[in-house]
Amino acid sequence: MNDNGDNGNARVFGLTPRAARWGLGLSLAANFLVLGLIGGMALKMGDDGRKGPRFHFSEQVVNAAGPERRDAVRALVQQPRDREEQRAAKRARWERMVDLIAKSPFDAGALSAAFDDSDKRRAAYLEERNAAMVKALALLTDDERAALASELRFHLERRAARD
16 A cells, blocks of 8 residues: 555546546546537538528529529629618617617607607618519519529428428
8 A cells, every 4th residue: 555545546636546537538428518519509500690591582582593684683682882881870870869768858759750760761771672672583584583482482481390
């Protein structure tokens, strides 16, 4: 027997060799479990962190167009917008709404008008975007629109099954 009473077996972190082996085995098993969970979630997630593959209607419309019309459809669907200007305007609208919410005495009429203004801006944007989509869809042939509708139905059914 040694001075420490372990029959010549070296201790690891104060544990007997058998307990150290068990601890190492459990640690490895836990690590593999965590890696498996993380890997499984990474495989299940789409490109931008949502469940399932990424789906954008505008991309589907562009992909449905024949090669000779694809550039024209892309130009209609993906019209460039000044994102910095949009973000600055949105930030200013939100700051105004926050100021109106914090204002004392509370002015419900002014806040309601600010919400209505925000809704009108959003509606104008949606109207412009929807008009562009209608023009883009008008460029597709009947067969291309039927194929697009079939693909959209597939995505809707898959989403309904997932929800």
